[in-house]
Amino acid sequence: MAEAPLFDTLTIVGPGLIGSSILRRARQTGTLARHLIAADCSPDVLKRVAELDIADEVTTSLTEAAAKSDAVILCIPTGAIRPVATEILPFMKPGSILSDVASVRSTLGPDISALLPNGVSYVPAHPMAGTEYSGPDAGFATLFEDRWTLLVPPEGTAPEAVSLMEQFWQQCGARTRQITDQYHDQVCAMVSHLPHLLAFTICDTADRLSADLRGDVLEYAASGFRDFTRIAASDPTMWRDIFLTNKDVLLTTFERFEKEAHLMVEAIRNGDSEAITERIQRGRRIRQSLLDNRQA
């Protein structure tokens, strides 16, 4: 006899890149949930999900879906999590789990905890996986394989609920780890948010060049610039929300970066050959460590 799935009914709110990848994975393995609901405010998105046949049910009624689910995962922009959680939590069953996949935690943990009805657990998890594409067509069942998913349950969350979500993500193929909200946001500011801020900005700078120079930048983009454009291709709403939600940590991280950039610029201005080389070499150490970790 096959093992019972982790959940009976699972609702994915927002079947975009992440949400539709979970649905595909759930369909493929059969071990995540017996019944899959895709909920979204956009009928067009739901129509596409139905065409792709990656859910058993689609609905625009988030509260109805929440009422019959054992787990609800919000795969929506960070800024939408509080309002949507506020709307659906009163309808959720005792023993059920609310989760989200937000890339920034900030005060989401305590904020959502304060709204939890009796017996409902909040176990958010950030899968560190993605591509520059979005929407239900962008997902794929192996998106999370061998990638980290960081679980960030608020203090005092029921251990069984945490363990269930941990199994959930491991069955999605992910490596899991549990860390605090604050540490999560610090790591992500450096690993992801600052690189995106810089990439958006360098592309923005190029876009503002005179037409001929802009054209030639595009023509010769292969020399480093192109890598930045790939990062900068990500979804604007999602990134606006990330920047706003992780504002304090991101601005502190940017200041550290800017301080180092100024030291490099000063070394260049002063023709300080040794300082430039030393700074370049420090940067290369990180690359070497990545290679040693076999991650590059």
Add this chain to the structure above:
Amino acid sequence: MAEAPLFDTLTIVGPGLIGSSILRRARQTGTLARHLIAADCSPDVLKRVAELDIADEVTTSLTEAAAKSDAVILCIPTGAIRPVATEILPFMKPGSILSDVASVRSTLGPDISALLPNGVSYVPAHPMAGTEYSGPDAGFATLFEDRWTLLVPPEGTAPEAVSLMEQFWQQCGARTRQITDQYHDQVCAMVSHLPHLLAFTICDTADRLSADLRGDVLEYAASGFRDFTRIAASDPTMWRDIFLTNKDVLLTTFERFEKEAHLMVEAIRNGDSEAITERIQRGRRIRQSLLDNRQA
């Protein structure tokens, strides 16, 4: 009967990534030169070139190699071009061509022109190709294929010499274009030098983090950061020279970038949602144009 090669004797000074790729291409096609000399001040490098069997002759005597060559291409760090050209030019034959592959032009054109013996032409060309690796083992015969090589001969250079080098690079597989030194340096500052400065700096910033945070940045590097480390892996001496040689243009380009970065940071600080989104979207336009040009 096969066509005669473009040059009888060709010397590559500095058989590293670029130089050894030219040698490999020349060996493969047979159309670039009849006799290939690899010259370098390092006996170890030459030993490796001999083992790889990508030259007919290796020598540490640059002047002897120059004296018997129809073309000499300096594939050495930008900072070494002036001294090496000064050393070998008096030995070069009338009708021969001196070239280099420097990534920055600055005043190299007029500087080297002033040193040219009668009948010797200077036709530098910048192949916009490379990897983060260096040394004779890093090269490959197809490195230049479908990549741009920008020819930057000084004003007044003999048209036959320019045309010969153009054919040379086209036979290396490159697309060629002739532009001025000044414009070359402006384009490259934006396309390549600024991205490298930012990538070195973000890696440097990460390297200076506390040990646990640094470790986790490495662990979760896949979320954008990793792309920067790839760019930052490039050769330190080469990049130090590029930064120093293109100092003025690079610093101006950095200032433009910094101005835009500050506007983005201010928008984030003020929670100006609309301004953030608009800046992200401008950056994405560049990506879209690249996709339209089929270069991304």
